[in-house]
């Protein structure tokens with residue numbers, strides 16, 4: 001390649017890499033796979049090596065991506081937060097070991113092999129045994145101060161235990177979202193027709209950057225720490241420093257191993273390439289570090305990464321299969337989503353038959369046709385994704401899909417609004433799928449918490465018993481007995497549950513209304529800010545925008561909702577039915593548990609999530625493990641024996657559900673009626 005061509009290619013690569021870096025770090029919505037990103041970065045690196053005069057300090061090879069955002073105070077890092085050199089090729093790990101050996105002469109040294117945790121980097125500073133500050137990586141030099149959020153992550157101690165910690169030191173690691181929390185969060189987001197997070201890593205960094213620490217606490221994040229800058233501690237080896245950190249109560253991984261040669265490294269890689277599938281959180285490779293701090297020091301750093309460590313990355317799990325057909329699903333807000341039906345294929349431990357195709361632009365850009373062989377990935381995502389199509393093996397009879405121009409359910413012509421990637425069915429109060437979706441959402445566990453499943457709601461609608469949520473409150477036993485299989489008892493239970501929903505707090509009623517883009521958290525914010533529905537309904541766009549986390553899209557959607565006469569009528573009818581439309585009246589909230597940290601264990605008369613919410617609603621804090629900071633261990637039936645033992649050892653008071661209820665202001669609770677909570681949740685696919 002001549003000099004001019006190299007210059008052009010370098011410019012091109014830098015542009016693509018910067019853009020993707022921004023999408024990855026700031027928007028938490030990457031558009032390129034890690035593998036492709038790393039490949040382009042390597043190409044840029046080798047071009048810059050070949051043409052050193054073209055290397056500039058602002059090149060993406062010289063800087064780490066930036067996650068800095070408005071809304072947070074920023075502080076400089078004491079030591080820059082660097083990235084790691086990485087490879088997908090075991091030969092390059094051997095090169096790394098050889099190079100290190102050569103540079104260190106005859107000195108004997110060992111390697112610390114660790115998991116490469118796939119989350120978002122964090123830097124914690126402890127001063128006099130207390131968490132002083134938590135900074136994100138930022139641009140590597142300056143980070144966002146997320147201390148308030150980090151304090152809500154249950155395995156990060158605010159105060160150290162043990163002895164021997166330095167007066168002040170930094171420790172770095174990763175904030176992760178375990179698969180369980182990730183699946184729950186994305187289910188909620190899909191329920192609310194919000195875009196799901198692409199993977200646990202984006203969900204973790206998006207959650208860490210929320211402006212509401214309470215919500216961060218609810219996201220179920222965890223932390224694992226893996227690096228203490230050598231300047232701030234006096235140990236000989238990295239592994240000893242981490243062992244000490246563990247003894248101070250800091251979360252350090254148990255999966256670390258110290259090995260003394262390339263064979264040991266390879267064995268560790270082989271083991272974790274398989275075993276990592278059973279970990280409860282995402283990892284994307286292995287990190288190999290020279291263990292002796294003196295040798296780390298001798299090897300030093302490049303502008304971007306340490307010379308004493310390297311990452312071996314695993315390829316994301318993917319599979320090839322055939323695209324058999326495409327379904328077009330209508331959601332409760334009318335958005336139409338294409339979903340691929342695939343020839344069943346084994347992927348990351350499950351059989352995949354369906355995958356999302358995002359929207360029609362995606363299908364067109366990728367030129368995906370029915371009959372094509374497509375590449376599907378599943379890297380911790382609940383919904384597998386199609387990421388590529390094999391054009392070479394396209395059969396002659398492959399058919400380009402035609403996105404429906406009318407609603408697959410009610411036949412109304414679909415509309416595409418400006419700036420929206422999706423087409424919508426505008427027939428919001430005539431399209432059966434949308435209506436049923438809205439009704440089901442209204443009754444949902446996180447909304448009015450009325451006990452009825454999808455099949456029941458479908459039947460009620462098909463029999464003409466309900467068309468809007470207000471119709472539920474006009475149901476009586478006689479009408480309910482029209483439902484197949486329903487007896488006096490089931491009708492009574494349903495009516496009781498409906499009655500209990502009259503005391504559900506205003507924030508949840510607001511969420512139940514199903515205003516587009518108003519999820520659970522936004523509903524809470526709006527309820528808190530305005531206090532009642534009339535103030536909210538008359539709020540201007542600007543007033544809405546002034547609220548934390550309310551952007552242009554939400555503000556517009558709320559304004560539009562309250563301008564619609566059909567919605568005004570619905571709210572009037574619900575108000576007459578006795579629902580709560582202001583914060584003061586009937587709100588379940590109290591501060592009876594303020595300052596109390598509660599660990600729950602075992603089964604209760606209400607689902608565990610409900611119990612946790614109840615604790616939070618009354619000012620308490622949930623924690624997953626018993627420690628000296630725990631106020632009560634709330635034990636249901638079959639509690640975990642370790643938790644009971646630990647509570648006994650630490651003198652933590654164990655309370656029963658009944659005792660907890662006595663601590664709360666008296667409430668109208670008829671939730672305990674034996675229905676499984678999942679009955680009210682719609683099926684995803």
Ligand code: IVH
Nearest residue numbers: 082083084114115116117121226227287306
């Ligand atoms: S050590 C000076 N150890 O991966 C470098 N990093 O892609 C200190 N990461 O920037 C980093 N697991 O955010 C280290 N066991 C581990 C890691 C790890 C994940 C992250 C870290 C790093 C990135 C590079």
